[in-house]
Amino acid sequence: MGRARQGRYALDQSPLYKVTSKRKLAALLQVSVRDLQFLASLSDNYRAWTLPQKRQEVLAGMPAKKPRSIQQPKPLLDAVHRRISALLSRIQKPGFVYSATKGLDYVDNARQHMNAHRGVKVDIKDFYPSVRSRLVRTFFEEVMRCAPDVARLLTRICCAGDVLPTGSSVSPLLSYFACSRMFARIAAMAERKGMVFTLYVDDMMFSGEEATRQFASEVVRELAAYGFVGHKISYFPPGSVKVVTGVAVWHDRVSLPRRRYRKMRVFRSALDREKSYENAQLLAGTLMGQYREAERLHPGSRAHASVIQARLELMRAKMFGPLTAVPAAKVKKAKRPIALNRAQKSFLQLRERLATVTDVSVTPVFAASQAEATCSASA
Numbered sequence: 001m002g003r004a005r006q007g008r009y010a011l012d013q014s015p016l017y018k019v020t021s022k023r024k025l026a027a028l029l030q031v032s033v034r035d036l037q038f039l040a041s042l043s044d045n046y047r048a049w050t051l052p053q054k055r056q057e058v059l060a061g062m063p064a065k066k067p068r069s070i071q072q073p074k075p076l077l078d079a080v081h082r083r084i085s086a087l088l089s090r091i092q093k094p095g096f097v098y099s100a101t102k103g104l105d106y107v108d109n110a111r112q113h114m115n116a117h118r119g120v121k122v123d124i125k126d127f128y129p130s131v132r133s134r135l136v137r138t139f140f141e142e143v144m145r146c147a148p149d150v151a152r153l154l155t156r157i158c159c160a161g162d163v164l165p166t167g168s169s170v171s172p173l174l175s176y177f178a179c180s181r182m183f184a185r186i187a188a189m190a191e192r193k194g195m196v197f198t199l200y201v202d203d204m205m206f207s208g209e210e211a212t213r214q215f216a217s218e219v220v221r222e223l224a225a226y227g228f229v230g231h232k233i234s235y236f237p238p239g240s241v242k243v244v245t246g247v248a249v250w251h252d253r254v255s256l257p258r259r260r261y262r263k264m265r266v267f268r269s270a271l272d273r274e275k276s277y278e279n280a281q282l283l284a285g286t287l288m289g290q291y292r293e294a295e296r297l298h299p300g301s302r303a304h305a306s307v308i309q310a311r312l313e314l315m316r317a318k319m320f321g322p323l324t325a326v327p328a329a330k331v332k333k334a335k336r337p338i339a340l341n342r343a344q345k346s347f348l349q350l351r352e353r354l355a356t357v358t359d360v361s362v363t364p365v366f367a368a369s370q371a372e373a374t375c376s377a378s379a
Contacts, residue, residue, distance in 0.1 A: 009090060009092065014090065015028055016088070016146070018144070019144075019150050020150070022036065022037075022149065025150050029083050030083060036080075036153060037153070039077055039080065040157055045074055046160050047071075048070065048071050049070055050067045050068065050070070051067065051070050052067065053065055056285075056286045059270055059279055059282065061266065062266065069129075071165035071166055071167050072165070073165060073167070078169070084157075084158065084174075085174075088170070089102065093176070094183075097176060099200045106245035106246060106247065107247055107297065109200045109205070110249050112205075113198070113244055114251060114252065116196065116207030116249075118207070118209070118212070118237055118240075119244075119249075120205075120206050120207075120213065120234065120236065121203065121244065122220065123202055123230070124204070124223060124228050126229075127201065128163065128175060130228050133155050133161075136158055137155040140155060143180070143181075182222065182223070182226045186204065189218065189219070193208065193210035194210060195208035195210055196208055203245055205245075206219075211236075216230075220233070241257075243257050256294055256298050263290070267287045268287060270283050277319050277320075284312045287308055291304040291308070292305050
């Protein structure tokens with residue numbers, strides 16, 4: 001993968017590097033120092049709630065998921081977070097980082113593990129809530145070389161209490177940069193053993209001859225040294241299909257994993273049974289999104305979305321009758337400006353008088369009169 005797509009400049013060329021005063025930071029974030037300090041002093045910068053299971057998943061009979069706590073920054077703080085995120089996104093990242101990277105996505109991440117003999121995957125439990133403010137402050141102060149008071153201010157602005165917020169645009173990037181030293185150590189461990197290592201937010205995948213359960217245990221110990229918990233460890237023996245970031249990885253191709261096929265069948269069955277048009281809309285919308293997303297891995301899937309759309313329209317017609325065509329509004333022919341008509345009349349009268357007196361060409365006179373009339377109409 002070309003690094004040119006992943007960042008515009010090295011870390012030490014970032015505008016955030018070596019920010020020595022709050023005034024310079026405020027100018028960089030396009031707000032005043034007073035506003036920054038005010039935001040940092042507030043205790044209610046976030047709208048917090050528990051994300052319930054989606055209604056369409058309940059309708060489809062999907063198993064209940066663990067509730068997720070969301071902290072979403074309020075508008076003013078959100079604008080500052082987006083500015084910080086934009087600045088961080090331009091910093092070049094190592095080749096193993098595929099999340100929050102322009103031009104790369106979860107499928108690119110999975111493709112790196114084709115042709116691999118075996119693989120092992122380790123997730124980080126509750127990643128964002130585990131990224132403590134001390135790691136964020138260390139990144140700004142020691143890695144970005146910001147002044148201590150600037151690093152403290154940035155940390156208070158970017159964190160919800162003592163952790164990264166789960167609903168902020170800055171968290172996907174800052175979670176990597178705050179833990180960049182840890183991930184660099186893990187990458188070096190994988191490189192020494194000749195393995196391919198990719199990182200997608202909190203999903204670490206290793207492939208190669210040495211991708212063993214023993215190596216996964218070493219990674220878990222490294223995570224623990226930084227205060228993180230490794231869990232959901234999956235081992236893929238030689239010859240097996242590896243499931244990486246929701247993609248089935250074969251030795252020569254990538255495809256949809258079975259569980260995504262099963263999920264689409266569950267939603268399709270629920271849609272077939274549904275009698276309520278409102279509920280059918282929810283199920284159909286989700287199912288069409290699944291088919292369109294699957295197109296990249298399973299060409300032809302998008303065609304199923306068109307079939308679902310047609311079925312939904314037929315259901316609506318049976319319940320509410322056909323859509324009534326709205327007649328197009330008649331477009332009235334624009335009338336010529338009154339001032340222009342008067343100018344033409346004046347010109348005709350002038351031409352008649354001049355024709356009886358002299359043989360002077362009157363074309364320039366008409367051009368001037370027409371221009372004046374147009375100006376009058378515009379006014």
